[in-house]
Amino acid sequence: MRRLVLALLFAPGFTLAAALEGHVALVVDGKPLRAEEAADVVVYFRPAAATAVKPPAVPYEMGTKRKQFVPRVLPVVIGSQVRFPNQDPILHNAFSTSKDNAFDVGLYGSGEEQVVTFTHAGYVRVYCNVHHSMVGHILVLDTPYFTHPGADGKFTFADLPSGRGDLRRQVHLCRSAERARRSRDLARPRDTLACAGRARRNDCRRCHA
């Protein structure tokens, strides 16, 4: 089992004002996370005061290409619609048993699509009942402030409300159902946050630095 070490570093002297920059440093087995895996990381800011979220008029999309959900990790806000277009020449399915956001769109063929509305905040693990190696991750958020870090691990929030809040991060490193999914949240902005631990299959523990 690989050892997972996470560290979240903030730019010096940051304040929770209009803008926030940071850097996500991920080390797995002593090696940096590959650049393309940065898309597996979601960084989001939750203001202490409740924030109204408005789903976009245009639905999000989680397609199926070469027997994989694309994108594999998709953050959305509460109330959002997600399209599931089938871009393969074969039948697919999409379903989840995740609490409050369970769904099953049934089988859909090449060129077809299904649409699901996510009405509760939380993590939604998406499967295909035809291809058991397919796993997608939808993060339904109650905050509009979320992003993926770039390939270099850097991220920027250009327009945050002033005041207190938590900066959190969720990571999904698995490539298929055969490998463990690792998920961590890091909260409370500080100069350095670190979380280390051993991941298990379906491990969904939260680690707060």
Ligand SMILES: [Cu+2]
């Ligand atoms: Cu499938």
